[in-house]
Amino acid sequence: MKRICLLFILIVSFIRVNAQANGRVSGKIIDADTKQPIEYVSISIFKIGVASPFNGSVSHTKGNFVISNIPNGEYSIRIDFMGYKSATIDHIALSNSVRAISLNTISFVPAQTQLQNVTIVGKAPMVENKIDKLVYNAANDLTSQGGAALDVLKKVPQVTVDIDGNVELQGNANIRFLINGKPSSIFGASLTDALQSIPASQIKSIEVVTSPGAKYDANGTGGIINIILKDSKVQGINGAVNLSAGTRLNTASVNLGVRKGNIGVNAFFSGNDQFNTTTITTNDRYTTDNTLNNTTHLYQKGSGNFARSGYQSGLSFNWNISKKDELTASVGFNHFGNHTNGITNQDQMVNESPSENSISDLLSLRNSNSRFNANAIDYSLAYKKTFKKEGQELDVLYNSSQSKNNSYSFQQQDYQTGNFPSSGTMNTNPGKDRETDIAIDYVQPISKNFSLETGVKGVFENINNNVVTDTLAAGGFVPNADQTYGFNYKRNVYAYYLSAQFSLFGFFDAKAGLRDEYTNTRSDFPNAHIPGYNILAPSAILSHKIDPTQSIKVSYSYRIERPDYNDLNPFYNISDPHNISTGNPNLRPEIGHNYELGYNKSYNSGANFYAGVFYRYNTNDIQSYTTQFDTLNVGGTKYTNVFLNQRYNVGTETTEGLSLFGSVPVGNKLNLRANTMFADRITTNPGNPKVSGFTYRLNLNTTYQFDQNLVAEVFGNYNSSQRTIQGTRPAFFSYNLAIRKLFFNKNASIGFTTADPFTKYVDQRSLTSGTNFTQSSLRQVPFRTFGLSLSYKFGKLEFKKEKENDDNNGGLQAPPEN
Known part of the structure; x- marks a missing residue:
């Protein structure tokens, strides 16, 4: 613990020396028609007179975004997302007296053109480190193709798998395994057989939670491994x-x-x-x-x-x-x-x-x-x-x-x-x-x-x-x-x-x-x-x-x-x-x-x-x-x-x-x-x-x-x-x-x-x-x-614009407009 505390003090000292610019701009992006939040919207911040952005962020699940550590000065913000009209907000000024600016709710207007036969190519990073968990995205894992969940787990940081399929997380074998966030009795019967029965091609990602919060069950001294299986939430047939x-x-x-x-x-x-x-x-x-x-x-x-x-x-x-x-x-x-x-x-x-x-x-x-x-x-x-x-x-x-x-x-x-x-x-x-x-x-x-x-x-x-x-x-x-x-x-x-x-x-x-x-x-x-x-x-x-x-x-x-x-x-x-x-x-x-x-x-x-x-x-x-x-x-x-x-x-x-x-x-x-x-x-x-x-x-x-x-x-x-x-x-x-x-x-x-x-x-x-x-x-x-x-x-993905729900029609959406 002394070594951990010493390392923590050194890191915090480094942060205080280097984190001098701490101005911030925040806001929330919603659809102008449906009033629903939009995630993954790109927000870029520009210095006045400079063509290239120097900082930026993307909106989260609730449409919120925060851009931190902005020096004093005057800026403009541009908001971009496919299927919507770009928006620009000018004259954003930060100073010693104004260190934080909230743009509140920003209504993002959908583009009127109909998207046809769009092919989207995107690749998530193989490993994402979030505040409460580490996520390993298995979709692009080549050497595990044709294998099972155990083959994917060998690639996950902090996870160890031996030749018999015994799994440890940070050296501890007492792990709480979940499928799509829910427990399953198959893990209690035979953990190795259960993990070997899940094909790697079926796995979307693996979440590793080494320090679970109060919402999680307290069971599992080693932590939690959550296996997310593939599904689809886009319109149409896929x-x-x-x-x-x-x-x-x-x-x-x-x-x-x-x-x-x-x-x-x-x-x-x-x-x-x-x-x-x-x-x-x-x-x-x-x-x-x-x-x-x-x-x-x-x-x-x-x-x-x-x-x-x-x-x-x-x-x-x-x-x-x-x-x-x-x-x-x-x-x-x-x-x-x-x-x-x-x-x-x-x-x-x-x-x-x-x-x-x-x-x-x-x-x-x-x-x-x-x-x-x-x-x-x-x-x-x-x-x-x-x-x-x-x-x-x-x-x-x-x-x-x-x-x-x-x-x-x-x-x-x-x-x-x-x-x-x-x-x-x-x-x-x-x-x-x-x-x-x-x-x-x-x-x-x-x-x-x-x-x-x-x-x-x-x-x-x-x-x-x-x-x-x-x-x-x-x-x-x-x-x-x-x-x-x-x-x-x-x-x-x-x-x-x-x-x-x-x-x-x-x-x-x-x-x-x-x-x-x-x-x-x-x-x-x-x-x-x-x-x-x-x-x-x-x-x-x-x-x-x-x-x-x-x-x-x-x-x-x-x-x-x-x-x-x-x-x-x-x-x-x-x-x-x-x-x-x-x-x-x-x-x-x-x-x-x-x-x-x-x-x-x-x-x-x-x-x-x-x-x-x-x-x-x-x-x-x-x-x-x-x-x-x-x-x-x-x-x-x-x-x-x-x-x-x-x-x-x-x-x-x-x-x-x-x-x-x-x-x-x-x-x-x-x-x-x-x-x-x-x-x-x-x-x-x-x-x-x-x-x-x-x-x-x-x-x-x-x-x-x-x-x-x-x-x-x-x-x-x-x-x-x-x-x-x-x-x-x-x-x-x-x-x-x-x-x-x-x-x-x-x-x-x-x-x-x-x-x-x-x-x-x-x-x-x-x-x-x-x-x-x-x-x-x-x-x-x-x-x-x-x-x-x-x-x-x-x-294929369908981007047809649908009519807004009517709260009096039982929650069912009207069919798409032709």
């Missing part, structure tokens, strides 16, 4: 088709948008299929038993085949009932699943200590098979009401998500020495997860520079599952009553928040709030009891715009991590009897304190730079922990030489880090981008030594535009290894090449992508150690892929 075929993954997506007047409908279908791949795994384990001090050496080597598939579909309906009333309804269906099977050779040798004499040498062959699938339905209904007063707004949301999940596992061990009979288990674990959210939010402007926002929310979650186990006996698999049980878990969260947005000392734009959440939890699993608890979660963001090209912000948020479905589920996965995993119904919530200081700078050339330092402090930190058992009794069946992996509240975790992002155009054709992150994570576990694990992530991207229709991209990503509380996490390096050609007047494209083309396997080496045991592991994961992608978009 759509797109995306197809890709590769050596490892096939994807397809179809989007269709229809809008006539004030009613619009969007529909989509997307899916992918990951081909069967074979991973080679080697485990080398040494353990010492707790009684006789004999040493056991277990060597396992085998191969596993893995396949994954999934699809999504959805339908949304939007109705602008009147100028101030909007209703949106949506329904979506999600399916994904995976299948693993393999054969492992095992050699278990027991030696007497200290003589090293051999006691036994047991050879065995293990066959395993597992399946997982999930089906989820999400549906929501949202109502938005605006009022005559600018900024006054009411939002009501009902959102419900329910999923049905099923896990199956089978394993059988046949012994080649020792004259032991074959052993094995077969499990099925069907379950249901339902979450319903009801929220009401209200914004009340008090003055031009001060507004209040408040709201209430209820979250109702119900998880239940059943475990049925059969055990191999002399006559085959028979029911095992000791490993057959049910598990029900209910959690209700009631929340209220109040936040304010205001200007502080005329220097900072501030947003501060407090959220109160009460959680009530019930579980019928034996010896599992979590009492109800209440938290107060404060949050605050201070930002200052030094000039139109640079800004700083500092933020704090209090976060909580509630255990999810997989963390809690007490189902024992015994697909490998020497490596068993299970959930922990007694997990307590993790508490996090998040601090962040960021600086953003953009240049006229199109270059952009962001630097941020962050500090995280978590208590009751939830982490996976491995315990070694000489003998483990699971429902009456004894397993020997077992590693049991389970999630625990291990103590505290402190993370300090630095995140850097830069984008630099070189001429008109070449663009260079880089993401880097450096972090040190310190974990304190009572009764164990403090563990410090430094890690870094390097991400480089190069794009070259050969001509208007041909572009190529190279992307490389490296995640360093990191020390954990019980060993090391493996490093991961990958690289991608892509090229895309546009044709049919840029309505269609064909692309080629490849990942790690010169390497068949990516080696993943890790080490795990603890009291009386040590294990080294090597996984050889096939990652090389080649693929082709095709896309086609159809439809």
